[in-house]
Amino acid sequence: MIGGGTGGTLAANRLRHRLSPADEIVVFDADDRHLYQPGLLFVPFGLAPPARLVRSRAAQLRRGVEFRRTAVEQVDLDHDRVITADGGALPYDVLVVASGTRLALEATDGLTGPGWGKRVHTFYSLPGATSLAGALAAFEGGRLLVGMIDLPIKCPVAPLEFCFLADWFFRRKKMRSSIQLTYLTSLDAAFTKETCNRALSGLLERKGVELVTEFATGEVDGAQGRLTAYDDRETDFDLAVLAPLHEGASCVARSPGLGDALAFVPTQPTLQAKAKPNVFAIGDATDLRASKAGSVAHFEGEVLSHNVTRFLAGEEPDARFDGHTNCFIETGFDKALLIDFNDEIEPTLGHFPSPVGLPLLKESRLNHIGKLAFEQLYWRAILPGRDIPFIGASMPLADKHLEKAE
Numbered sequence: 001m002i003g004g005g006t007g008g009t010l011a012a013n014r015l016r017h018r019l020s021p022a023d024e025i026v027v028f029d030a031d032d033r034h035l036y037q038p039g040l041l042f043v044p045f046g047l048a049p050p051a052r053l054v055r056s057r058a059a060q061l062r063r064g065v066e067f068r069r070t071a072v073e074q075v076d077l078d079h080d081r082v083i084t085a086d087g088g089a090l091p092y093d094v095l096v097v098a099s100g101t102r103l104a105l106e107a108t109d110g111l112t113g114p115g116w117g118k119r120v121h122t123f124y125s126l127p128g129a130t131s132l133a134g135a136l137a138a139f140e141g142g143r144l145l146v147g148m149i150d151l152p153i154k155c156p157v158a159p160l161e162f163c164f165l166a167d168w169f170f171r172r173k174k175m176r177s178s179i180q181l182t183y184l185t186s187l188d189a190a191f192t193k194e195t196c197n198r199a200l201s202g203l204l205e206r207k208g209v210e211l212v213t214e215f216a217t218g219e220v221d222g223a224q225g226r227l228t229a230y231d232d233r234e235t236d237f238d239l240a241v242l243a244p245l246h247e248g249a250s251c252v253a254r255s256p257g258l259g260d261a262l263a264f265v266p267t268q269p270t271l272q273a274k275a276k277p278n279v280f281a282i283g284d285a286t287d288l289r290a291s292k293a294g295s296v297a298h299f300e301g302e303v304l305s306h307n308v309t310r311f312l313a314g315e316e317p318d319a320r321f322d323g324h325t326n327c328f329i330e331t332g333f334d335k336a337l338l339i340d341f342n343d344e345i346e347p348t349l350g351h352f353p354s355p356v357g358l359p360l361l362k363e364s365r366l367n368h369i370g371k372l373a374f375e376q377l378y379w380r381a382i383l384p385g386r387d388i389p390f391i392g393a394s395m396p397l398a399d400k401h402l403e404k405a406e
């Protein structure tokens with residue numbers, strides 16, 4: 001298993017449960033700090049202490065899963081082995097690539113130049129989110145620009161959630177009228193899915209957030225406070241909060257035949273890599289159409305552990321991931337929306353996971369409580385690879401007003 005993040009940890013734990021004790025499971029990661037990434041959204045607003053979000057990776061793994069604290073340097077597909085950064089090599093029968101994404105800060109001109117960490121920030125890393133807390137607290141007013149450099153990014157709704165929380169934060173400080181809040185996206189609308197886009201763009205409008213679309217940032221000038229798009233449009237800011245470009249992990253880029261041009265792993269719905277049938281991929285590392293989200297890694301875990309077990313038994317992997325994604329969208333003032341969709345079906349109205357459940361596509365306090373409670377569910381049920389009643393890999397269809405995705 002390359003990576004002891006969300007996907008790698010839950011997949012290793014699920015496999016430990018299914019495979020025989022004689023089957024060895026080894027998880028590689030460079031450090032022993034597992035970060036609960038959804039919590040990064042709350043750090044800049046003082047709503048989550050950074051230390052609470054980090055726990056030992058090794059401690060999240062079931063007994064019988066070995067944790068090796070070293071990065072994988074490269075995968076040698078021809079010889080079914082990984083080469084590690086500490087100079088070792090380990091052969092495998094099955095490899096699971098769970099190496100997530102890399103924040104490619106260097107890929108955007110000027111992003112980490114003058115102004116980085118002062119008027120240009122990101123909350124996509126723990127140091128970034130922590131330093132942004134200071135910048136938000138000290139912000140005296142002006143144009144606050146929130147958005148992404150370009151897609152793909154993990155949790156594509158996180159910058160929107162940041163906007164909603166910024167609106168709440170500055171209203172609470174009685175400063176909202178001195179702040180021009182702008183949401184910047186490379187998409188042609190607030191969000192990709194039409195039903196969801198309607199709900200989210202309505203919220204932006206109601207909260208007085210300006211929406212700038214089709215803006216893919218080519219250059220950041222942190223000294224002057226200006227972003228320039230690839231089509232030469234410019235936009236000014238006093239404080240910018242940006243999700244950087246994402247790529248697949250460097251070890252994928254270094255492994256001939258494994259990744260695509262952005263180092264994501266071309267992956268089939270069985271979660272087998274297109275490169276070789278004994279290589280599987282999970283989570284953000286794949287090139288699948290589904291969002292790069294922890295919920296996707298969670299749902300994929302069931303498919304992956306089933307298929308790896310069959311593969312090791314000499315049987316054809318027969319489970320397929322349907323693109324099921326589920327996401328709480330924090331909207332401020334102790335409310336949140338919940339969306340649930342897959343590759344075929346648009347986010348819908350109704351309830352999740354069953355007719356008695358959380359309201360979909362509607363702002364509610366119950367969804368906000370769900371978002372906060374998710375942190376405990378993550379550590380106690382999702383990472384340990386436990387089955388959660390009524391929540392399986394496939395999108396539940398009961399009590400949904402279904403619309404086919406384009």
Ligand SMILES: Cc1cc2nc3c(=O)[nH]c(=O)nc-3n(C[C@H](O)[C@H](O)[C@H](O)COP(=O)(O)OP(=O)(O)OC[C@H]3O[C@@H](n4cnc5c(N)ncnc54)[C@H](O)[C@@H]3O)c2cc1C
Pocket residue numbers: 002003004005006007008028029030031036037038039040041070071072073098099100101123124125154155158249250251282283284285292293294295296297326327328
């Ligand atoms: C701000 C923010 C908010 C988010 N909010 C949500 C949310 O509300 N809901 C949701 O579902 N998702 C959310 N996510 C996304 C979610 O955290 C990720 O999609 C999820 O963690 C993906 O799991 P993963 O295992 O693919 O990657 P990760 O959890 O990132 O794990 C990848 C692991 O691979 C390791 N690795 C990389 N290279 C190597 C190597 N060469 N050798 C060994 N190990 C390696 C890394 O160190 C890392 O530990 C959010 C993300 C962010 C940044």
